[in-house]
Amino acid sequence: xxxxxxxxxxxxxxxxxxxxxxxxxxxxxxxxxxxxxxxxxxxxxxxxxxxxxxxxxxxxxxxxxxxxxxxxxxxxxxxxxxxxxxxxxxxxxxxxxxxxxxxxxxxxxxxxxxxxxxxxxxxxxxxxxxxxxxxxxxxxxxxxxxxxxxxxxxxxxxxxxxxxxxxxxxxxxxxxxxxxxxxxxxxxxxxxxxxxxxxxxxxxxxxxxxxxxxxxxxxxxxxxxxxxxxxxxxxxxxxxxxxxxxxxxxxxxxxxxxxxxxxxxxxxxxxxxxxxxxxxxxxxxxxxxxxxxxxxxxxxxxxxxxxxxxxxxxxxxxxxxxxxxxxxxxxxxxxxxxxxxxxxxxxxxxxxxxxxxxxxxxxxxxxxxxxxxxxxxxxxxxxxxxxxxxxxxxxxxxxxxxxxxxxxxxxxx
Amino acid sequence: xxxxxxxxxxxxxxxxxxxxxxxxxxxxxxxxxxxxxxxxxxxxxxxxxxxxxxxxxxxxxxxxxxxxxxxxxxxxxxxxxxxxxxxxxxxxxxxxxxxxxxxxxxxxxxxxxxxxxxxxxxxxxxxxxxxxxxxxxxxxxxxxxxxxxxxxxxxxxxxxxxxxxxxxxxxxxxxxxxxxxxxxxxxxxxxxxxxxxxxxxxxxxxxxxxxxxxxxxxxxxxxxxxxxxxxxxxxxxxxxxxxxxxxxxxxxxxxxxxxxxxxxxxxxxxxxxxxxxxx
Numbered sequence: 001x002x003x004x005x006x007x008x009x010x011x012x013x014x015x016x017x018x019x020x021x022x023x024x025x026x027x028x029x030x031x032x033x034x035x036x037x038x039x040x041x042x043x044x045x046x047x048x049x050x051x052x053x054x055x056x057x058x059x060x061x062x063x064x065x066x067x068x069x070x071x072x073x074x075x076x077x078x079x080x081x082x083x084x085x086x087x088x089x090x091x092x093x094x095x096x097x098x099x100x101x102x103x104x105x106x107x108x109x110x111x112x113x114x115x116x117x118x119x120x121x122x123x124x125x126x127x128x129x130x131x132x133x134x135x136x137x138x139x140x141x142x143x144x145x146x147x148x149x150x151x152x153x154x155x156x157x158x159x160x161x162x163x164x165x166x167x168x169x170x171x172x173x174x175x176x177x178x179x180x181x182x183x184x185x186x187x188x189x190x191x192x193x194x195x196x197x198x199x200x201x202x203x204x205x206x207x208x209x210x211x212x213x214x215x216x217x218x219x220x221x222x223x224x225x226x227x228x229x230x231x232x233x234x235x236x237x238x239x240x241x242x243x244x245x246x247x248x249x250x251x252x253x254x255x256x257x258x259x260x261x262x263x264x265x266x267x268x269x270x271x272x273x274x275x276x277x278x279x280x281x282x283x284x285x286x287x288x289x290x291x292x293x294x295x296x297x298x299x300x301x302x303x304x305x306x307x308x309x310x311x312x313x314x315x316x317x318x319x320x321x322x323x324x325x326x327x328x329x330x331x332x333x334x335x336x337x338x339x340x341x342x343x344x345x346x347x348x349x350x351x352x353x354x355x356x357x358x359x360x361x362x363x364x365x366x367x368x369x370x371x372x373x374x375x376x377x378x379x380x381x382x383x384x385x386x387x388x389x390x391x392x393x394x395x396x397x398x399x400x401x402x403x404x405x406x407x408x409x410x411x412x413x
Numbered sequence: 414x415x416x417x418x419x420x421x422x423x424x425x426x427x428x429x430x431x432x433x434x435x436x437x438x439x440x441x442x443x444x445x446x447x448x449x450x451x452x453x454x455x456x457x458x459x460x461x462x463x464x465x466x467x468x469x470x471x472x473x474x475x476x477x478x479x480x481x482x483x484x485x486x487x488x489x490x491x492x493x494x495x496x497x498x499x500x501x502x503x504x505x506x507x508x509x510x511x512x513x514x515x516x517x518x519x520x521x522x523x524x525x526x527x528x529x530x531x532x533x534x535x536x537x538x539x540x541x542x543x544x545x546x547x548x549x550x551x552x553x554x555x556x557x558x559x560x561x562x563x564x565x566x567x568x569x570x571x572x573x574x575x576x577x578x579x580x581x582x583x584x585x586x587x588x589x590x591x592x593x594x595x596x597x598x599x600x601x602x603x604x605x606x607x608x609x610x611x612x613x614x615x616x617x618x619x620x621x622x623x624x625x626x627x628x629x630x631x632x633x634x635x636x637x638x639x640x641x642x643x644x645x646x647x648x649x650x651x652x653x654x655x656x657x658x659x660x661x662x663x664x665x666x667x668x669x670x671x672x673x674x675x676x677x678x679x680x681x682x683x684x685x686x687x688x689x690x691x692x
């Protein structure tokens with residue numbers, strides 16, 4: 001299902017999966033092979049942890065928080081076997097800082113958290129973005145605001161994952177709807193962070209993190225791993241933020257002889273602080289274009305039974321699963337209805353949504369919040385009457401069920 | 414460059430674009446920078462293996478000037494970033510340059526936990542008793558009854574003793590010196606970098622333009638003389654009568670213990686787990 005990533009323009013890293021820094025023994029290999037061949041019953045959080053390992057993550061710093069803790073627990077057991085680093089930090093702020101520092105020293109790094117921790121991490125996420133340092137933050141969403149309902153699902157961080165950090169900082173945010181896809185999108189999140197040199201966010205629903213599904217893991221040979229492009233120029237030619245057409249520039253690590261400077265201040269292409277307006281504009285443009293020039297590579301959507309649909313449902317994550325069940329029931333009664341599901345919620349799939357809006361009369365937007373995805377649909381519907389965009393929202397800790405959606409479908413059809 | 418005498422510090426400074434520096438006339442930060450460079454030069458370290466990390470504040474502007482791997486981070490978070498760098502590349506010497514506000518107010522949590530872990534970072538804390546960069550607000554080390562722009566009637570809070578704080582949290586190397594005692598500072602920095610564990614050096618320093626002016630300290634030379642006259646080396650403390658020690662700055666290495674270092678412990682754990690897997 002995953003679209004193949006474009007090849008990086010600079011020296012291509014080996015396409016072979018490189019996951020294990022040290023291969024201490026054959027036992028590990030054996031374990032991995034068992035996992036590859038068999039169907040296994042696995043939680044979403046487990047799938048994220050194993051996806052991270054298969055993508056080559058070798059550094060995890062985190063802080064315990066429900067409902068993401070299993071990710072840290074698994075990695076605390078698995079990373080030492082592979083010579084990777086696991087550290088439990090003093091808080092979530094320290095966690096995002098540690099993974100950013102480690103990434104600058106060459107690690108593939110990841111942290112996992114939930115709403116309250118994600119809020120604490122926002123300043124650090126902005127730092128990773130302005131310094132163009134690859135890292136991944138997994139946010140297993142729970143009901144908010146504040147402590148909310150730690151073990152209940154919500155989709156309330158959709159806007160925070162885009163706009164949470166101060167200042168303009170375009171985001172890459174992925175959103176799986178199954179355990180298998182949690183595994184795949186974790187790998188993709190790590191790949192995109194390396195390729196685009198930014199902090200990529202993976203949003204999971206609480207129920208997905210804790211739900212167990214039978215999953216067949218792919219052969220390691222079929223896992224495509226992308227590594228950051230390394231500079232090939234001599235140190236005095238190196239620019240930490242090099243310009244190039246696709247905004248994919250090489251990244252040196254500390255200790256490799258390049259001795260570059262990294263700062264959260266607005267900086268020039270060498271990384272040194274600047275107050276010059278032209279250099280400031282250049283930096284901001286690079287951050288923006290890096291995303292907007294690569295929309296086709298970044299955006300993934302699933303279009304489900306949309307060919308003849310007159311009503312469309314636009315939903316992400318676990319809510320899209322309920323929508324699919326509702327669609328099956330509605331279609332049995334002759335309603336022409338389909339689903340458009342973003343796997344990448346940021347950058348928002350404008351093109352696909354516009355196409356959907358041209359072809360359908362009504363769009364239902366079910367989501368576990370008081371209205372977040374629906375804003376984006378409304379943004380793209382200037383020519384439609386408000387009545388054609390139907391909200392279905394819930395923030396009481398319960399899921400939106402297929403029957404809830406079916407009732408809504410019957411109201412509008 | 415022909416007419417400029419080449420000194421050791423020039424070898425280690427970045428030559429293009431980075432000067433003039435941001436510090437005020439009379440600031441102690443340059444003195445500390447000089448001492449750090451001379452300490453490193455005397456140790457024959459490969460500069461590719463040195464990472465200098467800082468947070469936000471006057472002292473935290475230091476990394477941009479030096480030709481090491483340098484990382485200027487968020488307010489208070491330098492130790493957390495440094496922890497990531499050090500764990501990923503344990504052979505590196507990771508030096509954190511920070512201030513009293515950066516390290517003991519907003520960054521206090523990271524300070525105590527890094528000290529507890531005993532991770533091999535060298536934290537050089539330049540204590541000028543005030544937030545200089547934002548214009549002179551009260552910090553956790555602003556003395557009781559001293560003035561700051563946010564303490565216009567005098568500070569009613571007690572101040573931190575930074576070295577006691579670090580020792581209480583478990584730091585294995587703790588030292589204090591002043592910006593006046595440059596040779597001593599250089600030696601302590603060298604010892605701290607060599608020390609296998611968490612080390613913290615408090616450098617009592619002068620902010621004549623803001624702290625000095627608000628508290629009528631009489632300018633940079635006078636503040637330096639005060640450091641000379643109002644400090645006592647640790648070795649002399651026992652020999653002097655108590656009234657001569659009372660209220661003075663105690664200088665020297667206050668603690669130097671060898672206890673398990675975090676990166677080494679982690680490497681041992683990995684080895685233990687991997688050996689078990691093989692069996």
